[in-house]
Amino acid sequence: MSRALAPPGEPRRVAYLYLLPALVVFALFVLAPLAHSMWLSLFEWDGVTPGTWVGLDNYGQVVSDPELRAAFRHSLVLVGFYAVLPVVIGLVLAAAMSRARVRGLALFRTVLFLPQVIALVVVGVMWRMIYAPDGGLLNEGLGAVGVGGQDWLGSFPLALPSVGLIGAWVMYGLAMVLLLAGVQKIPQSLYDAARVDGAGPVREFFTVTLPGLRNEVAVALTLTTIQALRSFDIVYVTTGGGPGDSTSVPAYEVYDRAFRGGDVGTASAIGVYIVALIFVLVFLINRVAEREAAR
């Protein structure tokens, strides 16, 4: 390291002292539980009586148990609703924005971002009322235009997409604000050049807007994908995993199995899978963004 980056006035080993308090707390309440979770996942344990060592059986069980496989499948569906859909909406808006300069953007940004700051439990309560079969806003609205109502959260084919739409409602503002900020940073000269070349809106989008938003898309997908994979609150409040298991997700299974079903080992293994899945997807998203950048 160069001299210019040397610490201000004191030997560099003092850094450990500055770091120590945070590191100790972080290690005790994040790293140690993570390691402990991996350890617990190797046992069959009901949380009370002594556990039995089962090796990697719990991990195999997560893969073979149809109920758990369904839970992970559901969480990938939720990635579509929480992450992909908001980013697509954001991109459409960014494409429209790139050709027009808009005033009053700050106000729109404030409103669009609002769902992000509301507690997910409140969001769940709110949407249960919207989806309510009798008198809910959605069915009332559909009834007004002559379409029959549905039991949105109570029917097998509709429950999961209905939960997914709640997540999309929470996330799309974030994706929009992020992509709008990004599109304004793309130099106007690139658009002028594209237009001189006779590019229409579609070609302009694929040659200028989309490449220019690479980083923003990666950040938006990362943030929302993590939210989708860890989603618990909304499911707990709106459907409790039902009807049947049609909206169960991994985080819900962790809670259900560890604290209601007395199957701590499997619950821990599911937790480890959630972390692994987050790592893999975040890595892939950022890898693709970097590769596109290199092109």
Add this chain to the structure above:
Amino acid sequence: MIDRREQALTYTLLGVFSLIALVPIAGIVLTALQAPGELATFGAPSGFHPGNFATAWDEGNFSSYLRSSLMVAVAVVAASTLLSIPAGYAFGMMRFRGEQALFYLFLLGLMVPLEATIVPLYYDFRDLALTDTYAALILPQVGVSLAFGTFWMRAFFRSVPRSLVEAARIDGSSAWSTLWRVLLPTARPAVVTMMVLIFMWTWNEFLLALVMVSDEGLRTAPLGLAFFQGRNTTDFALLAAGAVIVATPVVLLYVFLQRHFIRGMLSGAIKG
């Protein structure tokens, strides 16, 4: 040249999506004001009954839930801030062996959600007889917040001009007093952003409280609301009033400090 049609399209899209964001929120506020005991929600507002809030506050016990949440959030924000600033300072301004490995460790924390550590956390706290205490609500949340806090403060200290630090050094200021006397005043906006986000995440946290606490006196606002929903399946007005009460503190904070919220959450803050 600005194409008028495209501009109109942009405003239309922004307007429609802003409306979609607002309608459910306006709906729950209207529901909270409708006649108590009615099942009809959202679509048909029936009169103006602000008394629902008082009923929820007293009978729904939300005064107690909010007090609990406030205590937990203040403690978490204070502890996380005090620990994150020196840690971010070390990462951002000093060089030391193992720096990169240690930083990656904190980065890892940004991707490990509470959902993945809640099981061992519960059993560890149970073994220490610490479930059903404020400590069970505060300590794990501080751990989670530190990953973000350290990451965030490191980014801030990296952006500080070296000349500021060099000048302090020439004046004979130690690293410690440079941090608190010279750097912290310039760090105020970054620190406020961090505190606001940690406050929001703590206030909105649900799973930790659900698992750790069974004593009603310790219930946080989101947990209280979930239980309130379980008891009040029919009275939507009261339930909506409770929901509005739970959401209001963070929404108010957002209205006044929105630039901090938006800046913090957009700048790659991975935690949610």
